[in-house]
Amino acid sequence: MSDELYIGLMSGTSMDGIDAVLARIDDHGAEFLDHQNTPWPADLQKGLRNLATTGQVDIDQLGSLDSLAAEQFAKAAIQLLEKTGKQAADISAIGSHGQTIRHRPTAATPFTMQIANPSLITERTGITVVADFRRRDMAAGGEGAPLVPAFHAAVFGKMDEERVILNLGGIANITHLPADEANSTSGFDTGPANTLLDYWVRKNLGTNHDEDGQWAAGGSMNGELLNRLLTDAHFQLEPPKSTGPEYFSPDWIKQHLADYPDLAPRDVQATLTALTAVSIEQAISAQAPNCQRVITCGGGVNNGELMRQLAEQMAPIPVESSAIHGIDPAHVESLAFAWLARQTLHRHPGNLPSATGASHPVILGGIYPA
Numbered sequence: 001m002s003d004e005l006y007i008g009l010m011s012g013t014s015m016d017g018i019d020a021v022l023a024r025i026d027d028h029g030a031e032f033l034d035h036q037n038t039p040w041p042a043d044l045q046k047g048l049r050n051l052a053t054t055g056q057v058d059i060d061q062l063g064s065l066d067s068l069a070a071e072q073f074a075k076a077a078i079q080l081l082e083k084t085g086k087q088a089a090d091i092s093a094i095g096s097h098g099q100t101i102r103h104r105p106t107a108a109t110p111f112t113m114q115i116a117n118p119s120l121i122t123e124r125t126g127i128t129v130v131a132d133f134r135r136r137d138m139a140a141g142g143e144g145a146p147l148v149p150a151f152h153a154a155v156f157g158k159m160d161e162e163r164v165i166l167n168l169g170g171i172a173n174i175t176h177l178p179a180d181e182a183n184s185t186s187g188f189d190t191g192p193a194n195t196l197l198d199y200w201v202r203k204n205l206g207t208n209h210d211e212d213g214q215w216a217a218g219g220s221m222n223g224e225l226l227n228r229l230l231t232d233a234h235f236q237l238e239p240p241k242s243t244g245p246e247y248f249s250p251d252w253i254k255q256h257l258a259d260y261p262d263l264a265p266r267d268v269q270a271t272l273t274a275l276t277a278v279s280i281e282q283a284i285s286a287q288a289p290n291c292q293r294v295i296t297c298g299g300g301v302n303n304g305e306l307m308r309q310l311a312e313q314m315a316p317i318p319v320e321s322s323a324i325h326g327i328d329p330a331h332v333e334s335l336a337f338a339w340l341a342r343q344t345l346h347r348h349p350g351n352l353p354s355a356t357g358a359s360h361p362v363i364l365g366g367i368y369p370a
Helices: 043-053 060-085 117-126 136-140 149-156 195-205 210-215 225-228 250-257 265-289 304-313 329-345
Strands: 007-009 018-026 029-038 089-095 099-104 109-113 129-131 162-170 171-177 186-192 293-296 319-321 366-368
Touching: 007 060, 007 265, 018 060, 018 366, 029 060, 029 109, 029 149, 029 329, 043 060, 043 099, 060 089, 060 099, 060 109, 089 171, 089 225, 099 265, 109 136, 109 162, 109 366, 117 129, 117 366, 129 250, 129 329, 149 162, 149 171, 149 329, 162 265, 171 265, 186 195, 195 250, 195 265, 210 265, 210 304, 210 366, 250 265, 265 304, 265 319, 293 304, 304 319
Parallel strands: 007 089, 089 129, 162 293, 293 319
Antiparallel strands: 007 018, 018 029, 099 109, 129 366, 162 171, 171 186
16 A cells, blocks of 8 residues: 555544544555544543533633643544654644534534634644544535445445445444445434433443443333334434434433333333334335345444344344454544545545435545644
8 A cells, every 4th residue: 555644533422532543545445553542531521522412502611622622632643653653744644523512414504513623633743634524515515424434435345245334333324335336325324323322321320331231231121112212303314314412312312201200210221222223223224125234333333232132133134343344343433534534635525425415526624734
């Protein structure tokens, strides 16, 4: 491959940390080289989560968190350079996704907002930064998400097999990779993956996540509540569609639970886990009925109970980790934004209109030169 080295920085809707990857990228694909995970400081993580889920936003708090988040993104990149022995001059660019705090593609005036000031990241690292990837797609009439399908097609596409790439972040999204090149790659957000599960376990157990899904596994799924949750309008929409934790929020689940005051918290967790698995299966069955393999990535791959239910829902179609295909599940999205940074620098489009609904392919992001 070429000597073009890129860093991808990603913190998803779960906000469990910043994943930084170093990759060698050329026109033929991306080679993962190394990574560094930087946890969010607890107070900053709390502030970001509140900003992403509350209706009212204080402008001073927004400005402060924009800078504080950027400092952490820069720290992650610098730690990765130190770990790998690379210098800033060795890196062509950083692709920084930023931290999504609001995503409103269907609002009267559609918008999306990711913070983590890219100018500050450039200044701290001495490396050119490409950021603000989503808004150009939205300007072209798209939803600004999902943006990873083009990358999925580049690294996971296999022309003799129809595949779905399933990302289990805070929100679940799928990329449909048809076996026939005549058909377009597509993708969309299916609904919640970890966002409701993590919220409910934090509220009831005080931990950040349901370790291996064991709390849910010991509960009993409530079929009536599950069916009610599945009637939500998002699940009925045809793609392209995208969503976020500001929609599938604490208030969303509280509203549905109002009619189930006696339901045990553990049974709620079991039902929310089933909601993720069933809504994903329904989306794949509807939009990729000839799927032959599901390749999973994202933090949800570590939830054994969720993976068990997905395998059960999708049987006999195999459900397997992206690690089997050469990329650790934790690094797929950060690697994607390193790849998207190269697309931008080389003036190549990074979106897929068949996934986002944009009127045409566009070059994504803004460039902040070192």
